Amino acid sequence: MLTVFLNLTAVVMLMLIQPTPVVAIGGDCGNGDVTMLASPQVAVAGGRVRVLAASDTGPIGDLSVLDPEGRPVAGAIERRDGPPWSATVTLTLGPGLHRVEVTRDGRVVGCDTIAVAPADGQPRTAAAHRALGAWDRGSEALYAAWIEHLFDAPPEQALAFDTLQEALRDPARNLLYDHLGLGEDDDGRGLGAPPDCADLPYVLRAYFGWKTDLPLGLRPCGRGTAVRPPTCGAVETMAPAGTTDPRGWYQRVAHRVMNLVHSGSARTALDDDATDFYPVALTRGALRPGTIYADPYGHTLLIVQWVPQTPEHGGMLLAVDAQPDNSVARKRFWEGTFLFADDVPSAGPGFKAFRPLVPDGRGGVAPLSNATLADDPRFTPYSAEQATLSRDEFYARIGRLINPQGLRPVQAYAETLAALVEQLETRVDSVQRGEEYVQTHPRAPIPMPEGRRIFETIGPWEDYATPSRDLRLLIAMRVLLDLPERLERYPDLFVLDDLAPAEARAIVEQEHARAIQQRTITYERSDGSPQELTVAELLARRPALEMAYNPNDCIEVRWGASPGREEHATCRRTAPPEQRARMQTYREWFRDGRRPAR
Numbered sequence: 001m002l003t004v005f006l007n008l009t010a011v012v013m014l015m016l017i018q019p020t021p022v023v024a025i026g027g028d029c030g031n032g033d034v035t036m037l038a039s040p041q042v043a044v045a046g047g048r049v050r051v052l053a054a055s056d057t058g059p060i061g062d063l064s065v066l067d068p069e070g071r072p073v074a075g076a077i078e079r080r081d082g083p084p085w086s087a088t089v090t091l092t093l094g095p096g097l098h099r100v101e102v103t104r105d106g107r108v109v110g111c112d113t114i115a116v117a118p119a120d121g122q123p124r125t126a127a128a129h130r131a132l133g134a135w136d137r138g139s140e141a142l143y144a145a146w147i148e149h150l151f152d153a154p155p156e157q158a159l160a161f162d163t164l165q166e167a168l169r170d171p172a173r174n175l176l177y178d179h180l181g182l183g184e185d186d187d188g189r190g191l192g193a194p195p196d197c198a199d200l201p202y203v204l205r206a207y208f209g210w211k212t213d214l215p216l217g218l219r220p221c222g223r224g225t226a227v228r229p230p231t232c233g234a235v236e237t238m239a240p241a242g243t244t245d246p247r248g249w250y251q252r253v254a255h256r257v258m259n260l261v262h263s264g265s266a267r268t269a270l271d272d273d274a275t276d277f278y279p280v281a282l283t284r285g286a287l288r289p290g291t292i293y294a295d296p297y298g299h300t301l302l303i304v305q306w307v308p309q310t311p312e313h314g315g316m317l318l319a320v321d322a323q324p325d326n327s328v329a330r331k332r333f334w335e336g337t338f339l340f341a342d343d344v345p346s347a348g349p350g351f352k353a354f355r356p357l358v359p360d361g362r363g364g365v366a367p368l369s370n371a372t373l374a375d376d377p378r379f380t381p382y383s384a385e386q387a388t389l390s391r392d393e394f395y396a397r398i399g400r401l402i403n404p405q406g407l408r409p410v411q412a413y414a415e416t417l418a419a420l421v422e423q424l425e426t427r428v429d430s431v432q433r434g435e436e437y438v439q440t441h442p443r444a445p446i447p448m449p450e451g452r453r454i455f456e457t458i459g460p461w462e463d464y465a466t467p468s469r470d471l472r473l474l475i476a477m478r479v480l481l482d483l484p485e486r487l488e489r490y491p492d493l494f495v496l497d498d499l500a501p502a503e504a505r506a507i508v509e510q511e512h513a514r515a516i517q518q519r520t521i522t523y524e525r526s527d528g529s530p531q532e533l534t535v536a537e538l539l540a541r542r543p544a545l546e547m548a549y550n551p552n553d554c555i556e557v558r559w560g561a562s563p564g565r566e567e568h569a570t571c572r573r574t575a576p577p578e579q580r581a582r583m584q585t586y587r588e589w590f591r592d593g594r595r596p597a598r
Contacts, residue, residue, distance in 0.1 A: 033057045034102045034110030035138030037212065039179045045095040045119040052149075052175050053087050053102055053110065054141035056285075060087040061104035065114070068096035080152075081308065083285050086145035088175065095119075133213040133241060134365055135356040137378045140290075143208050147289040149175055150204075151304040151330060155316050158425065160329040163194040164203065164322065176211040184247050192254030194326035197300045198265055201292045202257045202276075204302070205354055206238075210250040215239035215357045215365050218256065219276055223264040223456075224346045226597040230264035232274050237357060237365055263298030263456065269348040270384045273369045277352035281383035282397045288380070292352050293319060296344035297595040298456065299468060301337070303351075304330065306402075314415045315402040323469075324462040325433050329426055333398060334419040336476025340394045346597065350386035350394075353379070396493055406495040409487055409504040410511050416483055417515055417535070420476050424521045424538065427466065427473060431558050432524060434464035434551035438573070445552040448579045452596040454549075454586065464551040466558075467590075474546065475593045477539055484508045526554050527570045533559065546590035547583045550575045 034055045043049045053060050059082075065073045075091040095118040102110040133139075150173050153159040161167050169185055171177040177185050185191070195203045206216045216239070219232035238256070243249045268275040277294070280286040284306070293301045301319040309315035317333035331337045340349055356379050360366035373382035386394065400406075407415065437460065438446070446464065449457045454467045484505045487494060491501040499507070516536040525531050538545075541560030548558045552575035561568040574580070589596055 032110070032138070033104075034060060035142055036100055036102070036110060036112050037142050037175075038100070038112075038114045039176055039211075040181050041179055041211075042181050043093065043114055043116040045116050046092060047119070048090060049093050049114060049116070050088060050090045050175055051100055051114070052142060052145055053100075054084045054138070054145040055082070055086070055102075055109075056084050056137060056141050058082075058104065059085045061102055061109065063087050063089055064101050064103075065089065065091055065093070066099040066101065067094060068098065070099075073098070080145070080148055081306070083288060084141035084144050086141075086148070088145075088149065133209075133215065133239070134358045135214055135379075136358075139212070139214060140356070140379065142212075143205070144289040146175055146208055147204065147302070148305055149173065151318075151320050153330070155305075155307045155318065158330075158422070159320075160327060160426075160429070163326045164200065164328050165191045165194065167328065168207065176208070179211040180246055182247060184250075192251055193258055195254075195258070195322050196324055196326075197322045198261050198263050198298075199257050200320070200322040200328070201266075201290075201300065201302050201354070202261050203254055204290075206250065206253045206257065210240050210246065210253070213239070213241050215241075216253060217276060217355060217357050217365075217367050218260060219265070219274065220260055221262070221265045221268065221276075223262065224267065227345050229269040229272070229346060229348045230267055231272065232265070232268060232276070235274075235276075235367055239365070263300070266292060266294035266300050266352065267296070267298060267347040267349065270350065270387045271370065272348070276355055278355050278370055278373055278382050279348070279350050279384055279386055280353050280380050281385055282351065282394075282401065284401055286353075286380045286383070287317070287351055287401070290354070291380075292354075293338055294347070294349055294352060295339040296341045296347040296349040297339060297468070297471075298347075299339070299472075301331065309403045309405055314407055314411060315404075317398070317402050323430065325430065325464060327429070327433075331426070332419055332422065333402065334416065334476075335395055335479040336419060336423055336472060338398075339472060339475065340391055342390050342394075348387075392490070396490070399493060406493070408495045408497070409499070409508050412487075412494060413483055413508045413511055414515075416480050417512075417519060420480050421519050421521065421535065423473055423476050424535070427469060428521055428523050430466055430469060431551075431555060434466070434558075435524075435526075435555045437464050438551055445576055445579070448550065448552070448575075448582065450582065451586075455595060460551075465549050466551075467549040468595075470545060470549045471590055471593065471595065474542060474590055477542055478593065480512075481539070484512065523555065523559055525556055525567070525570045526572050529570070531556075531559070531567055543591075546587050547580075550579060550583060552576065552579060 034053050037052045039050050053063055063077055067073055073091050075089040077087055077089045079087045093116045095116050098114045100112050168174050168191055209216050215237050217235045217237050219235050221232035222230045224230040238253050240249045266277055270279045289304050291303045301321045303319050305318040307316035318330055320328055320330050322328045355367045357365040357367055370382045446460045488501040488505045496504050517534055519535045520532050522530050522532045544560035548560055554571035554573045556568050556571040
């Protein structure tokens with residue numbers, strides 16, 4: 001059955017504004033293959049109207065909008081591959097009831113209406129919120145399509161924002177910008193505080209629910225112990241339905257997320273029912289935009305786009321994450337950003353979806369259990385298969401999804417090197433932010449937490465120190481260096497043509513020696529001068545980078561410069577000796593690429 005998101009309240013408003021009776025839609029609307037959402041909630045003649053159509057079953061097909069006389073309205077259509085498949089069209093419409101229709105192979109697979117009020121000079125007001133909504137197959141498809149559009153950019157382009165609000169306040173990105181007609185996105189005040197990595201999925205889910213009358217479920221969770229993952233309490237459900245203050249509702253929910261969510265919220269055990277997320281299968285259909293990735297050490301990413309493999313380029317699985325300094329950036333899936341381990345008893349890592357909320361039969365909503373989700377056709381099925389995979393098996397499975405045709409050795413190396421350079425370039429910005437903070441707050445060094453709390457704390461250390469990011473960077477460097485050996489050990493993961501594994505390894509080792517001398521990054525030294533470093537130099541500095549996460553050190557030290565070198569001559573600051581001594585005792589965590597146990 002077609003999920004109706006084109007607001008019936010707008011139809012009612014149209015009836016009140018003009019005496020012409022509203023005529024019911026005629027014709028068959030298919031079997032609900034396509035779900036549609038029109039924005040804004042109250043359309044006004046002459047204003048911009050956007051229609052988003054999404055489907056789990058196949059490409060959208062022909063999307064058309066007909067005016068009250070049955071004539072097509074012209075508009076450029078933007079399509080995206082799936083699943084879910086989606087299409088958007090932006091239009092300027094006259095007053096009256098318009099029909100939206102999707103056809104495939106001459107058959108209507110979805111239709112609905114948009115009621116457009118006359119441009120009579122009356123101020124716009126948001127339509128009254130509908131009754132309590134519930135998540136279903138159609139709304140999940142729309143949510144995925146909205147996420148993909150929000151973070152869309154050419155795959156070769158670096159995509160980053162100083163805060164999430166920067167993306168949400170961009171009407172070209174955010175298909176739900178000013179959807180309620182309240183000017184609710186005009187300034188940052190209505191969008192709450194910038195989220196960190198754990199908060200980001202919740203804030204985006206709450207934002208989509210705010211605009212479309214869908215509930216959010218939230219549980220208080222512990223952080224787990226050295227021998228068991230976090231566990232959570234009873235679910236708290238929050239829905240915008242019936243509120244007289246929609247902007248205030250979102251602000252309250254965003255504030256609640258900030259106070260309640262932390263790194264343990266997504267690291268729950270894969271077989272636990274009392275969770276906000278549940279694990280899904282490692283298939284292209286299950287790993288859709290909006291799915292999260294929880295790594296075993298507390299970092300969370302959100303899938304935003306799949307880039308298909310072509311004869312010229314490898315495929316990509318792209319995700320975004322938020323950092324403690326409030327920035328949000330897009331990253332590709334690879335072993336340096338998506339950490340996976342099968343021997344961390346304090347976490348249930350892997351890809352997970354939001355646990356959906358459905359009617360509970362008592363006028364409210366409740367989350368579904370894992371057993372129900374295993375067979376419910378409305379949602380991505382529950383699967384605990386990630387619990388059965390070793391680290392190598394996990395990466396091999398995802399690698400085959402990203403590049404189903406396989407990669408030739410040199411191409412695989414080039415993709416890995418490109419991913420490492422992207423990670424290094426992201427670190428340039430992170431370290432620079434810390435440097436700017438310290439230079440503008442010079443009175444006292446930033447306090448350094450003790451022990452494993454260097455990875456989990458609050459305040460300026462959390463915002464500007466980079467222990468978690470540097471740990472991932474050091475792991476990423478090891479992945480690049482180990483690739484030639486992996487070629488020989490797992491030749492079935494690559495397209496070797498007629499090469500023997502040992503020959504392929506030798507070719508990649510030769511390419512590695514050449515390429516790391518050519519790829520570079522540039523950072524700004526303490527005196528403002530640029531410093532270029534090759535990847536080869538940075539790989540040689542791995543031991544120094546094991547102790548480069550402290551923002552109290554000068555920026556040269558944070559990039560591994562040694563005393564006595566010309567590069568180090570502009571250094572004007574070092575961390576207190578007591579902090580450096582403790583960093584030395586923590587060094588093995590970074591050398592071994594493992595977070596300490598709780």
